[in-house]
Amino acid sequence: MLNIADTLHRWCGEARPFALATVVDVTGSAPLPVGTSVAVDESGNAVGSISGGCVEGAVYDLCRQVLSDRGAPRRALFGYSDDDAFAVGLTCGGELDVLVQRIDPALQPHLAAALTDVVQGRPTAVAQMVAGPRDLIGSTLTVLSGDSVTHGALDGGPADKLVAEEARSLLRAGRTTRATVGGNGDGCPEPMTVLVHVHASRPRMLIFGAVDFAAALSQAGAFLGYRVTVCDARPVFATSARFPHADEVVVDWPHRYLERTEVDARTAVCVLTHDAKFDIPLLRLALDLPVGYVGALGSRRTHRERLRLLREADVAGDRLTRLRSPIGLDLGARTPEETAVSITAEIIAHTHRGTGLPLSRATGPIHRPLPH
Structure with missing residues (x-):
């Protein structure tokens, strides 16, 4: 809805x-x-x-x-x-x-209150009963980010508590999906299925390196709905005039900024600096954070050298497997704009567990179930 x-x-x-x-x-x-x-x-x-x-x-x-x-x-x-x-x-x-x-x-004034939260931009989860006790079908309750139930009720007891817990979890993940609760000796004897509608804050795209590729990628990221940050330690390059599509432009050493900024499982970290003095401390930190995607620009030779330096910096092998480098899908991209499409295509495929293959060469459903 x-x-x-x-x-x-x-x-x-x-x-x-x-x-x-x-x-x-x-x-x-x-x-x-x-x-x-x-x-x-x-x-x-x-x-x-x-x-x-x-x-x-x-x-x-x-x-x-x-x-x-x-x-x-x-x-x-x-x-x-x-x-x-x-x-x-x-x-x-x-x-x-x-x-x-x-x-x-x-x-149903609680629904109007929930919609007010949404249109005013507050992170909100609206749980809608779709299967269970007949008299509750269609009933809704709302969870506002991190808080208790703020509007509406299902049974005023165990069902509300169980559904609110599921809704908070899905709100943190930024995902609208179905959830089944009850029937497991948890105070709610009959299983219920709720559809949790989630209006989350925009996911973040953190672009490190104020280069031409970053300008194109910031535009592509904004188009996809990301809250885009461009960060570079060089103030002459990190300016709002050069990156008009970014939500913010930060002048700082990349790893220092990443240490203090907020990230989550939907955050995409794109390292375009192509300079070991920036890349290595940044990637060492990024690969240890609970972010959704970490990619780094560079040739295959640069990638091999980058891996060597990361191993020397005591980054474990299971962490290194998270690194998407060279960044992007093989689209034959050459220009900054084409490279931005390549990178965002890989982020989309990674997020939704896509193969990256042409649909004409793949089998099975085009639209996959969302990952849990």
């Missing part, structure tokens, strides 16, 4: 009832991920998309029915039709499990 948070927030502010259709499970190849929503108000206005177009009409009709019936939430499964490729279905071959429910903002 967070893909249309701005519109839903406005509709809640206007006390406008609407039907919310949310993808709660995906099987096989599907164009949009779990958590994507469409909403339709009582005037027939629609916002959002859940399939890139192929089942939108059927979902719209189902939303209108749920709005008029004022009944319990409904589930619908959409998949590929072998008999008629033009029938309602996913021509990409996947299946979508969709939950449709009626939302009356006057009766």
Whole structure:
């Protein structure tokens, strides 16, 4: 639902009832991920998309029915039709499990409060019950970054505690996904499945080395939604004018900056300095931090020498295997812009466990399940 948070927030502010259709499970190849929503108000206005177009009409009709019936939430499964490729279905071959429910903002003020948190940019996790006790289907509660439940409730007891723990964990990971809780002697006798919608702070891309490649990479990183920092010890090169797409430009020795800045499992560290006096202390630290990606620019000869120096600096072999060097995928890139595409393509593939192969030469689903 967070893909249309701005519109839903406005509709809640206007006390406008609407039907919310949310993808709660995906099987096989599907164009949009779990958590994507469409909403339709009582005037027939629609916002959002859940399939890139192929089942939108059927979902719209189902939303209108749920709005008029004022009944319990409904589930619908959409998949590929072998008999008629033009029938309602996913021509990409996947299946979508969709939950449709009626939302009356006057009766669910906690949802409006959650959407306020999202549109104001606060890290927020919204847990939506999708399977379990019938009277709780569609119920929501919200967890604000690191805090206890701030809005809404499921049962006012064990279920809220269990779901809040899952939501906090997924918020730290910055990932929207399903989670099953209960049924394990944990005070909640019946298993429940919740879909946790996560609005996290932007992941960080730390680019070390104020070079032409960094200018192109900072633009590509910003396009992908990263909060980009460019760091270099040379003030004549590390200027905002040279890196207009970076969120910040820092003049400092790279390893000193990395020691004091905040990183997490979504952080990408890209070392473009190509200078051992900067690279070695920086990589020695980066490879010991819980970041998602560490890559370094250079030729294969530079890479071999870099590994030798890192071993001399007592960096263990299991740490060295984390280093992506030479950085990027083999795209035949030559220009800074092409190299930036190569680097970001590798970051995407690493994040989502992709192979980096052409899809025409690979088998299996195009859209893989997100890593746990």
